[in-house]
Amino acid sequence: MWYNALGDTMDRKNIEKIAHTSEDKLLLAKLWDKITAGMQKNIPASTCFLSPRELEMAKYLFGEAEGLYSFGGYPEAERKMLVYLPDYLDDSALMDEDSPCVCLHADFYQGDTPTHRDFLGALMGAGIGRETVGDICVGKGVCDFFVTADIAPYILQNFTSAGRVKLHLSRIALENARIPEPEIREIRDTLASLRLDSVISSGFRMGRSLAAAHIQAGKAAVDGLPCEKPDKLIVEGQKISLRGFGKLKLASVGGKTKKDRISVVIHRYV
Numbered sequence: 001m002w003y004n005a006l007g008d009t010m011d012r013k014n015i016e017k018i019a020h021t022s023e024d025k026l027l028l029a030k031l032w033d034k035i036t037a038g039m040q041k042n043i044p045a046s047t048c049f050l051s052p053r054e055l056e057m058a059k060y061l062f063g064e065a066e067g068l069y070s071f072g073g074y075p076e077a078e079r080k081m082l083v084y085l086p087d088y089l090d091d092s093a094l095m096d097e098d099s100p101c102v103c104l105h106a107d108f109y110q111g112d113t114p115t116h117r118d119f120l121g122a123l124m125g126a127g128i129g130r131e132t133v134g135d136i137c138v139g140k141g142v143c144d145f146f147v148t149a150d151i152a153p154y155i156l157q158n159f160t161s162a163g164r165v166k167l168h169l170s171r172i173a174l175e176n177a178r179i180p181e182p183e184i185r186e187i188r189d190t191l192a193s194l195r196l197d198s199v200i201s202s203g204f205r206m207g208r209s210l211a212a213a214h215i216q217a218g219k220a221a222v223d224g225l226p227c228e229k230p231d232k233l234i235v236e237g238q239k240i241s242l243r244g245f246g247k248l249k250l251a252s253v254g255g256k257t258k259k260d261r262i263s264v265v266i267h268r269y270v
Helices: 012-018 022-041 052-062 091-095 116-125 152-158 196-203 208-216
Strands: 045-050 068-071 080-084 101-107 133-138 142-148 168-172 184-191 220-222 239-242 246-256 262-269
Touching: 012 022, 012 052, 022 045, 022 052, 022 080, 045 052, 045 142, 052 068, 052 080, 068 091, 101 152, 116 133, 142 152, 152 168, 184 196, 196 208, 196 220, 196 239, 196 246, 196 262
Parallel strands: none
Antiparallel strands: 045 080, 068 080, 101 142, 101 168, 133 142, 184 262, 220 239, 239 246, 246 262
16 A cells, blocks of 8 residues: 555545646646556556656655655756656666666767757757656766657657757766766855845845845746745755746855854855
8 A cells, every 4th residue: 555745545636636737737647647557567667757846746646655766867866757666676777778767978079068958959849858858967078868768769860969069879878977067156145034035136146126026926946846935944955946047056054143144155056
C-alpha cells in the first residue's frame, strides 16, 4: 500500500486537491497513469522531465512511494523525471545504458558562445517538446544536455545547430557528463530583513517597491516554486529566480550590524 504526502492512501482523486489549473490536472493524470502502471506490473516506468514546481506537486501526489525516484542525470539537476524501479532493481539502474534519461554531448567551435537560451530555442524550433528535455549545461566549446531516451535518436539525427553555431552530437554515459561550475558575482550587503523583496532588491540592484511589484506579478520563484508574496522570509541556501533578470542564491546570513541590519552574502548567477 502506498501513501501520499496528504496522509491518504494513494488515490487518483487527490489530483483535484493538488492541481491549481487544468494544465496541472492533465499533467498529474499523465504522471499517475505512467507510474501506477509500472507499480501494478512491477516493471520500470518513467515520466517526462518536470520543473521544480511540477515535481513538488508530484511529491504531494505520490509521497514516499517505495521504488520511486526523482532523477535528472546528475545530483544537482533542476529538471527531473519521476522513475519507478521495481523491487528487483536498485538505484544504480538510473545510471545504466537503459536509463530513461540520456546525456547528449554537443561539440562546437570554442570561438562561438551559444547560451542556454540558444540551445533551448533551437531544440524547441526543431519540434522537440520541452518536457522531453532536462537540464542544458553549456561550457566552453561543449554542451551536455539531458533528454528522454525515446527522443534521443531523433535529436542525434536532426539537431545540427544552435542558431548559427554548428554542432557535432554524440551520446555519452551519464557519469561522463560535464557540469560546468556556474559563474557567480558575489554581493555583500546588509538588509533590514530577509524578506523576498529585500533579497531581490539587493541582488538585482533595484528598488524594493519595484522588486515587490515583480513578485506580485508572478515573476519570482523560490527554489523553483512560484511565490507572489514579497514578505516571504528567505533562509540561507535558498535560490531565487526572477523572470527577465536571472537567478540569485542567499549564500550566507551573518550577524547584525550596529544599525540592527542583517549582514548577507548573495550570489548572483551570470
